[in-house]
Amino acid sequence: MRIGELAARTGASIRSLRYYEEQGLLASTRSASGQRHYTDDDVERVTFIQRLYTAGLSSRTIVELLPCVDAPSEENSDAALERMAQERDRLSAHIAELSRTRDALDGLMATARAHRETLRLPVAG
Amino acid sequence: MRIGELAARTGASIRSLRYYEEQGLLASTRSASGQRHYTDDDVERVTFIQRLYTAGLSSRTIVELLPCVDAPSEENSDAALERMAQERDRLSAHIAELSRTRDALDGLMATARAHRETLRLPVAG
DNA sequence: CTTGCCTCTGACATTGATGTGAGCTTTTAG
DNA sequence: CTAAAAGCTCACATCAATGTCAGAGGCAAG
Numbered sequence: 001m002r003i004g005e006l007a008a009r010t011g012a013s014i015r016s017l018r019y020y021e022e023q024g025l026l027a028s029t030r031s032a033s034g035q036r037h038y039t040d041d042d043v044e045r046v047t048f049i050q051r052l053y054t055a056g057l058s059s060r061t062i063v064e065l066l067p068c069v070d071a072p073s074e075e076n077s078d079a080a081l082e083r084m085a086q087e088r089d090r091l092s093a094h095i096a097e098l099s100r101t102r103d104a105l106d107g108l109m110a111t112a113r114a115h116r117e118t119l120r121l122p123v124a125g
Numbered sequence: 126m127r128i129g130e131l132a133a134r135t136g137a138s139i140r141s142l143r144y145y146e147e148q149g150l151l152a153s154t155r156s157a158s159g160q161r162h163y164t165d166d167d168v169e170r171v172t173f174i175q176r177l178y179t180a181g182l183s184s185r186t187i188v189e190l191l192p193c194v195d196a197p198s199e200e201n202s203d204a205a206l207e208r209m210a211q212e213r214d215r216l217s218a219h220i221a222e223l224s225r226t227r228d229a230l231d232g233l234m235a236t237a238r239a240h241r242e243t244l245r246l247p248v249a250g
Numbered sequence: 251c252t253t254g255c256c257t258c259t260g261a262c263a264t265t266g267a268t269g270t271g272a273g274c275t276t277t278t279a280g
Numbered sequence: 281c282t283a284a285a286a287g288c289t290c291a292c293a294t295c296a297a298t299g300t301c302a303g304a305g306g307c308a309a310g
Contacts (some may be wrong), residue, residue, distance in 0.1 A: 002286075002287075003286085003287070004286060004287080013268070013269080014286095014287085015267090015268055015269065015270085016267075016268065018288090018289095019266095019267070019268070030177065031276090033275075033276055033277085033287085033288090034275085034276085034287080034288060034289095035276070035277085035286090035287055035288075036287080036288090043177065048229070051222070051225070051226045051309095052225070052226065053223075053267085054219075054222055054226065055222075055223055055226040055227075058266075058267095059266080059267085065233075068233065068237050069233060074207065080237065081234060081237050081238070084230055084233060084234050084237070087230065088227060088230045088231065088234070091223060091226065091230070092227060092229050094179075094223065095220055095223050095224060095227065097176075097179055097180075098179070098180055098216060098219065098220050098223070099220060100176070100272095101176045101177065101179065101180040102180075102216050102217060103212060103218065104173070104176060105209055105212065105213045105216070107211065108190075108193065108194060108209060109206060109209050109210065111214070112193050112205065112206050112209070113206070116206075127256075127257075127269075128256085128257070129255095129256060129257080131277095132298095138298070138299080139256095139257085140297090140300085141296055141297075141298065143258095144297070144298070156306090158257085158305075158306055158307090159256085159257080159258060159305090159306090160256085160306075160307095161257080161258055164268090167278095178297085183296075183297095184296080184297085191300065
């Protein structure tokens, strides 16, 4: 498929797809006229890349991990495995932090609701 | 306390504290000479602001929520409560997404480890 | 008073992913 | 064949939080 279709299927913008290629995250074969062509597998790949972006990984980090995804081997797995473990831990910590923030928001909302009740009771109750 | 101490206590940079003030997230009293002064409560406030930043809220969003924190009242609570609920949901979705990504990373790591074992067994086993 | 550290304002720089527009070529549909 | 739609490259713009630098003033200790 060409770039427009890949964009439509993944939700990524065409600009982003070209950027991913520039960063070495995504490869394409070129037609004689220079147009990029992709396989169905690239849809999954882009989805995965987006997932990692959402997780806060930079393209530099992602590009370090992808070799491990592409072709796990002695050479790349040791370094990439360590990197992945590191990012996994960072992600875990981030999730924990976000959970605490969510709890804090819940607490605030409870306070706000209680306040509203307090103000309404003398009128409504 | 002055800005340097607040920065040291919260881990925020002095630059960031001034930026928070510029965005309406943090207030300070000024000495005659114009220097900012803060109370102990501001340490907590800055910590909370940082927490929301970490959660991906923009300063624009945070500034909408803070009135509710400062002085819950009829006027601000309805709108802010809705905003908070909205952000809470967004945060929940984000946490879920990150959890899925963590799972994906775990899966990749398992694959990589398995590969490594496969490669090593003929030699080591 | 001077030295050293802290603070002030204001402005410009940075980073990373993405938007946007120009100018041109390719592909597709009628 | 022609016009519309899609792609290409290159380059500049954007956004948000923060870094950084310059030039000036504040404040405590010697």
